[in-house]
Amino acid sequence: MKYCTLTLLYLLLVICPQSLGAESRKVGVIAPLSGPLADVGETVRQSVLLADEDYDAHSKWEFLFEDDQFNSKVTVAAFRKLADINGVQAAISFGSSTSISISDIAERAKLPLFTIGISDKMTEGRRYVFRHFPTAGRQHSAIRQEMVRRGYKRIALVTMAQDAMLNMRELMLADSPAEIAFSEEVLPSDNDFRSIAARIKAKEPDAVYLLVLAPNLSTLARQLRDIGYGGQFFAAAHLQTKAEVVAARGALEGAWFATADDGPSADFVSRYYARFHTYPHPDGMHAYDIAKILIGIGDSADILSAVQRQSEFHGIFGRYSLGDKNTFELPVMLKTVKEGTFVALHPNS
Numbered sequence: 629m630k631y632c633t634l635t636l637l638y639l640l641l642v643i644c645p646q647s648l649g650a651e652s653r654k655v656g657v658i659a660p661l662s663g664p665l666a667d668v669g670e671t672v673r674q675s676v677l678l679a680d681e682d683y684d685a686h687s688k689w690e691f692l693f694e695d696d697q698f699n700s701k702v703t704v705a706a707f708r709k710l711a712d713i714n715g716v717q718a719a720i721s722f723g724s725s726t727s728i729s730i731s732d733i734a735e736r737a738k739l740p741l742f743t744i745g746i747s748d749k750m751t752e753g754r755r756y757v758f759r760h761f762p763t764a765g766r767q768h769s770a771i772r773q774e775m776v777r778r779g780y781k782r783i784a785l786v787t788m789a790q791d792a793m794l795n796m797r798e799l800m801l802a803d804s805p806a807e808i809a810f811s812e813e814v815l816p817s818d819n820d821f822r823s824i825a826a827r828i829k830a831k832e833p834d835a836v837y838l839l840v841l842a843p844n845l846s847t848l849a850r851q852l853r854d855i856g857y858g859g860q861f862f863a864a865a866h867l868q869t870k871a872e873v874v875a876a877r878g879a880l881e882g883a884w885f886a887t888a889d890d891g892p893s894a895d896f897v898s899r900y901y902a903r904f905h906t907y908p909h910p911d912g913m914h915a916y917d918i919a920k921i922l923i924g925i926g927d928s929a930d931i932l933s934a935v936q937r938q939s940e941f942h943g944i945f946g947r948y949s950l951g952d953k954n955t956f957e958l959p960v961m962l963k964t965v966k967e968g969t970f971v972a973l974h975p976n977s
Contacts, residue, residue, distance in 0.1 A: 652687060652688055652689055652690040652927075653688060653689050653690070653717050653718075653927060654689075654690050654691075654692060654714060654715060654716040654717055655689060655690070655691050655692070655716055655717065655718045655719065655720065655919075655922060656691075656692050656693075656694060656706075656707070656710030656711070656714065656716040656718075656719040656720070657672065657673065657676055657691055657692065657693045657694070657719070657720045657721075657915070658693075658694045658696050658703055658706045658707060658710070658719065658720070658721045658722065658726070658730075659672040659673060659693070659694075659695070659696065659720075659721075659722045659915075660695065660696060660697055660698035660722065660723070661673065661693070661695035661697075662695050662697050663697040663698055663699075664698070664842055664843050665698045665723075665841075665842060667869075667871055667909060668722070668869070668909045668911050668912075669695070669698075669722065671908045671909035671911065671912035671915075672720075672722050672744070672909075672911060672912050672915040673693050673915075674900070674903075674904050674908070674912065675900070675908060675912035675913065675915040675916040675919070676691050676693075676720070676915050676916065676918075676919045677691070678899065678900060678903055678904075678916060679915075679916045679917075679919035679920045679923065680919060680923070681903075682920070683919075683920055683923040683924065684923050688923070688926075688927040689922065689923050689927075691919065692710060692714055692716060694706035694707075694709065694710060696721075696726055698722075698723055698726060699726070700725055700726050700728075700729035701729075703721065703723075703726040703727075703729050703730055704729050704730055704733065707719060707721075707730040707733060707734070708733070711733075711737055711739055716739070717739070717740075717931060718739065718740040718741070718742065718922060718931050719734065719739060719740070719741045719742070720741075720742045720743075720744070720915060720918050720919070721741060721742075721743050721744070721745075722743075722744045722745070722911065722915075723744070723745050723792075724743075724745035724746050724747035724749070724750060724790065724791040724792035724795070725747075725790050725791045725792070726745075727741070727743035727744075727745050727747075727750045727757075728747060728749050728750055728791055731743075731749075731750055731751070731754055731757045732754075734754075734756055734757055735754045735755065735756050735757060737756075738756055738932075739756060740756050740757075740758065740931045740932050740935070741756060741757045741758065742758045742759075742760055742918045742921075742922075743757060743758065743759050743760070743761070744759075744760055744761055744911055744914045744915060744918075745759065745761055745791075745792055746761060746762075746763070746764050746767070746792035746795060746796065746864065746865065746866075747764065747791040747792045747795045748763065748764055748765075748795060748953065749791060749795070751953045751954045751955060752953060754954065755932070755954070756932060757954060758935065758950075758954045758955070758956070759953070759954060759955040759956065760914045760917060760918050760956045760958070761865070761888065761914060761955075761956075761958065762865065762886070762887070762888050762958050762959075762960045763953075763955055764792070764795045764796055764799055764864075765799065766886075766960045767796065767864045767865060767886040767887075767960060768796060768799040768800065768803070768886075769960075770886040770960045770961070770962055771800075771862065771864070771885075771886050771962075772803060772804075772805055774862070774884065774886075774962055774973070775804075775805050775806060775835075775862075776805050778834075778835075778860070779834075780805070780806040780834045780835055781806055781807060781834055782806055782807045782808075782809040782831070782832070782833045782834055783804065783806045783807070783808060783809065783833050783834060783835050783836065783837055784808075784809055784810035784811070784828045784831060784833040784835075784836045784837065785797060785800065785801075785808060785810065785811040785812070785836075785837045785839060786811075786812050786814060786821070786824060786828075786836065786837070786838060786839060786840060786848060787811070787812070787813050787814070787839040787840070788813075788814055788815070788816055788839060788840040788841055788844060789813055789814070789815055789816065790816060790841060792864075792866070793839040793840065793841065793866075796839050796864050797811075797839055800837060806834070809831045809832075809833045810827065810828055810831045810833060812824050812827075814840060814844065816841070816844070818844065819843075819844065819847055820851075821844075821847060821848045821851045821852075822851050822855070824848075825848070825851045825852045825854075825855050825857065826855060828852065828857060829852070829855055829856065829857045832859075833859055834859055834860065835859050835860035835861065835862055836852065836857070836859060836860075836861055836862075837862055837863065838861055838862070838863045838867065838883070839863065839864070841866055842866075842869050842871065842872045843872070843875060845863075845866070845867065845869070845872050845876075845880075846872040846873070846874075846875035846876035846879070846880065847875075849861055849876045849879040849880050849883070850875075850876050850877060850879040852879070853878075853879040860882065860883070860884075861879075861880060861882070861883035861884075862883060862884050862885060863883065863884075863885040864885060864886055864887075865885065865886060865887040865888065865910075866885075867880070867883060867885040867887075867965075868885065868887050868909075868910050868963065868970055869909065870907070870909070870970075873965055873968055874968070880965050881965055881966070881967075881968070882964065882965060882966075883964065883965045884962055884963065884964040884965075884973050885962070885963060885964075886960055886961070886962055887910065887960070887961065887962075887963055888910070888913070888914075888945055888958045888959070888960065888961070889945065889946075889958070889959035889960060889961040890910060890913055890944065890945060890961075891946070891961070891972075892944060892945065892946045893913055893944045893945075896908075896913060896916065896944050900912070913944045913945070916943070916944060917941070917943035917944050917945065920943055921935065921941060921943070935950065936950065938950070941956065945958050945959065946959065961973075962974060
């Protein structure tokens, strides 16, 4: 009888640890699951789920999802719910402005926050906030080099009043290799750019730097082409949105942009498609790698210390490390829109 009891106890400990009260580690994921960026938010959600399936064989981690509609006020409410009610031990957030809105809260709570966004403001002066995205500086450097290569003499800037876009504009204003012949700031709620388009056309710039997010991006590009502007378009990583290319109805064909080098991502893309029957938005790759990093920590280690101690990470973007300002140093590449898809601008470089 004693032998049977010990055997049963052993089986319970090995096979069913959760039945004895072991709790999974909870991670909150805040993304726009509704609204104009719902397709991006859904990719973030599904990518996290795929990483959980791939690496969390013993269900040691639980990911809780909240929809912030890409609205900073909703982001704050979602973060407080996850931290105060759900008791998450870490969080993942999408977007620069939305992530900035909770960065101070996460820092005060000493709750590790992993952000997917461009703006340097997310991590500046913070210990508990990380960024998994190419920095604004790295993207600008790649964009500047391509501008020089193309021989741009005069450019126009249209910038949305949003932290990531403003960050990219500041870098260009301070370090443009071409004359800035036109610069205009627009609101996220703006959807009629015909007056701006007419003024840009009158300036005859070689190219227009499209620092606006969806759905404004496709609208602006389309309205510029509709009035006969024939110059080039370029942007940062935000241009890599298939829905915007479709909505632009050919206006973004040939546009080029800087983004994370996702050359090693073919396996992820094929598995994602097999699992969800659609192709992922590139930002989902960052969510996947973040989830993989967290799961790899284990079920008991301190998250902050474990991430800061690790010298190298291996994921969809290859091998990379954690650099200055708590930013994962992801490689950057240039892509272009070709026949409605995104391809390497310089495939042999």
